Amino acid sequence: MRTPALTLACLMASAAQAAPVTELNPTVVTASRTSHSLAEAPASMTVITAEQIRARGASNLLEALRGIPGLTLNGRQVGGRKTLSIRGAQDRHTLILIDGRRISASDDTIGHSDYQYGWVAMDQIERIEVVRGPMSALYGSEAVGGVINIITRKGAPQWHGSLSLRGDLGEGAAAEGHQMSAHLAGPLGGAFDLALGVEDQRRSPTPRPENTRLSDIEGQDRQSATLRLGFNPTDNQRLQLDVLRTDEKRRRHSQNVRLPGQPYFLDTYDLERRQDALTWQADWTALRSELRYSEAELDVSNSRTNNVAPTRPQMLRDKVWDGHVGFDLGERQSLIVGAEQRDEFLENAGLEGGSDSVTHKALYLQDEVLLADDWAMTLGARLDRHGIFGSETSPRAYLVWRASPQLVIKGGYGEAFRAPTLKQISPNYVGAEGPHSFLGNADVKPETSRSFEIGADWRDARSLYTATVFRNEIKDLIYTNLLRREGTRAIYQYDNISRARIDGLEIQLRRELGAGFAVASSLTFLDARDRDTDEKLTGRAEFSAMPSLEWQQGPWQARLEWEHVGNQTLKNSAGALKRAPEYNLVNLGGSYRFDHGLILRAGVRNATDLRLEDKSDLFGYAEESRTLWLGLEASF
Template identity: 40%
Template sequence: MHRSSLWQQRPLGHPAHARTLPPSRLLKPAVLLGALLATPAFAAADVKDLDAIIVTATATERSVDSAPASVTVVTGEELRMRPARDVLDAVRDAPGLNVRAVGSLGRRVVSIRGMESRHTLVLIDGERIAATDQVFGLSDLQFGWIPLEAIERVEIVRGPLSSLYGSDALGGVINIITRGDARQWRGSTRIGYGHLPEDDGGELRQASVYASGPLGQDFSLTVNGAWQEQQPLPEPSDARLAQREGQEQTTLRARLQWRPGEAHKLALTVMKGDEDRWYGTRSGALFYRQSYDFDRTHAGLSYDGELGGGHLRLRGYTATIHQRQHNTEGVAPSPEQEAGEKALDGHYGLALGERHHLTSGFEARAERLQHPSFAGGEEEARQYALFGQDEWRIGEAFDLVYGVRWDKHELFGSEFSPRIYAVWKPAEHWTLKGGYSRGFKAPMLKQISPDYRFDGPHSFIGNPDIQPEMSDNVELSLGYSRDAFWGRVTVYRNTVEDLINSVCVERCTLPLRRLYRYENVDDVRIRGAEAEFGAELPAGLRLTASHAYNDVRDERSDQRLAERPLQSGNARLDWTSPGQAWQVETRYEYTGRQRVYPAASGAALLQQPSYGLWNAAVRRRFGERASVQLGVENLTDHRVEDGGAPYNYRERGRFVYAMLSLGF
């Protein structure tokens, strides 16, 4: 097996080598036109094994085998085989990752090893993407920035990485690596359509486009955009109510890059997004339509260069998200609100001889939240951080990575987040690794403000008495890789002090309009194990599978927390014909039993039974520039809610789709 050099470093997250007319109405024609005109060269499918290269775990290039963390890499080719609305849809079967429900409208958030969605940091090419939880409680908007056509790979790190990324990485990191700037113009597009054959609603239409190429000798431009629309799915018992909300989303992203020298690069990145969500609901005997409009912007400037024998990266960005609500039938909407972030960060990596590679960095970030419930109309908090990391090679078979981050938060003072992790190859084909990490998470502004109140499908209020969350994580992993087979087993234990949860305090018997307050629950203990393997089989077949056991308990009561499956898993069997003209995929996703909140206030938590979903797809390539994909998700049309069992998330029924991809 090839072992990537510890000292070969690239920038963190860098890919290899007037409302007169709503923005969505302006951006949509541009995306559709590009999708119709653009046409992409297909790369050979990447092999998902322990040789895949990642950068998220250390800020330097390492293979999955030698990375000091539990890591999953999903290639762009694998992502584009799926009828995903966004990245979250596409990676939902990754080990240790659970897509959790937030209400009864089809909204989803990601949970890594039983942690909350706010504990997962989302990066694009290593640059922080502001979480939308600040504006829209438990939302998933941060996963809709990048269309799948523009993605090279997604790196998922399970477990705390606060020593590098701060408090938002208490549970893990999802780093979306985009395709690099091309030396000659290239592009790709995808157009898709899907529907639920037995339901009157839920149609999905998508179009995305990606283009990249040089502008003269020193400049290059990369542009991608996407549009998608999903119709609401009405309740079978009353079509005036929505089982799943409707969505329309348009995003555009442009990156202008300048290379003043071979070892220096400046990049300006601008992203703009507009999203509408709507559904039918009721208040007493009054039925009405409720809708939300989200406007998002993100602009960043970055520098990468070789200086003094090391690599320097500096980044600055500003981001805002603005939310408006609109109701019919004269129902008063909730107030407008806006969240924003401004940040400057950087790191410098330098090899000291043949044994050590040092990385040091800093971050300064200010976050704000505008909401009329605040006494001054706006709350703001600043935080600063310094961190250092040493990658120490001890002999040819042992690597030690250790570091610490110091965070200074103006509301909660200082915290230290250390990490130490070892990677040992005791014999050829075997890798043993494990370590300890500590994390810190300060409450969000809306969670701690006594004035905050958000009213939507559910209402949320702040709590000035909550305290920061602290985490201590220990894990041990054993991996094996040889020829056409690889496997890995990981065990871990994580204790979280003062975990913050939204607790229902009023109207808890209703499916909507519940009132939640943010509170510290008692200390939480998470114990789990993950097993993964993959094998290249004869006749073009390939099998991969994973299984996760995740026991999340309140330490005082020794009761499992709700909405965390005890077990989950998936298996996939692929067949590729000689020459890769045909690809056939069969997938099985398993969600184990879990406790869910009852309909009656004060009643004990209920048990939701386990269930599994079958999915199948076939893809036909026509040369290197075109392909057609047909598939069925939830092949058996399994409905979790059938039979009267309690449920916390309505999986989409049998979903049939078709996709056309073209390229130049």
């Protein structure tokens, strides 16, 4: 029996006459937990493939995602760290999944962190699906700006493997490092299969040119390992165990300006990440079911030399039971009914008793209806029950119209929310490690949003052109409200004190030119404002773009990429809002594919050696200086 998604996909397949060099309309699952072609998915989406990640020489998630329409980067003021923002929402409003499983989000729980981006080795990724727009109707808290689903490599009916080695050479005193990884997958006999992956990555700190005793960008040492064991007792059932471990060390040379003599010290963070999951999937013909239990944990500890006090150790842990069933109501309607329970735990000395916890419970429903041969509608709603603040309902409605074999018009409305962290909502929390103190507040409400969008998607075998306009209204944003000052110490309390309105336009295009050449570009226009003051929100470029020129001929490939980040509003050292200048980054890359599965890759990141501090001291983050990278991949 065909679902509405499969019916629409068949229409698209019959219209296609030839496969493009780059797949322009892949199958995606994140927008609805069911399979759709990218053009007809009930959401605005982008897919980043494993080949694109390798061709770019990306060593982390942020590098892999740069240039996606609607995505911008924000500085975190520490060690060159950056976080991402989707459609102008804050970084904490993006939910990150690994194969559909939620990770322990560190942002806004551990200050100035970007730790949510380092869970998976790049070589273990099959593709990344990015949904832009609210998705709390399916995924609950945090999916306000969008969802990033990292889909990892699967097992295989026959044994195969790969090895990868890459080295980075920086400009002058810039960071140098390496990345080594291996992957092996195949059947174990009987009904079992296995996939294994390991990675070792190292990057040295980047010293500041003006004072080499300080670091512009922190160094990283990361080792990760993944295991996937599958068991297929019957043709229509699968039991799967997933194990992920990552150990990482961050280090930077810093300066304590609050002590006499301003001593220098080495600041080191040790990060331990783990995620374990057991999943059972079954297709009973009349219905499809999935049941999963997963645990995700992040442990953070800090050490500092020269008698400088370290930050508190912290541990975040999520235990999640979730399951859903899907079934068809005739040939034109498909339903999904699901439930989730998540036990969230935080260990931090600032909490009463040193820890706190809360249970999230949820029920959700999604209805996909084929209204006509070229019209499909997706309706969804989720009821979340938070053990402290209460309940939140997140509805969503989306309409997709195939106007012609090449053109799809789609749009919709959705609501989303983000629950307060345990620090923010615990009335007895006191954070007083730096020059300020932060107090919890039991009356803090969840941040909520309402979002509208409408877009057009035109694609054929050689080209694609998409454009989407959207408005996202966010209220009850959680900020820190200044209560009083005690000497030099400022006392803040978490509170709901702000609203935002974000209007935008996203454009993406790609065209195969012939003779192996192709041009592509993404463009984003943003108008992000505080609704109470009408002031521009900080850290959102008003215009950004990433045009590229690609060439492929036989075993050769090459790519020229130009990233433009437009003017944005930032705060200076005195807290005043100022307009920061635009800037550009140029990246080059190429590869040669030998026989017998061997590929040589090389490239240059930041080819013009742009340094943001030379353009303006408003920038609170640094871009990697000119870096040459060289890699070798072998598959067998």
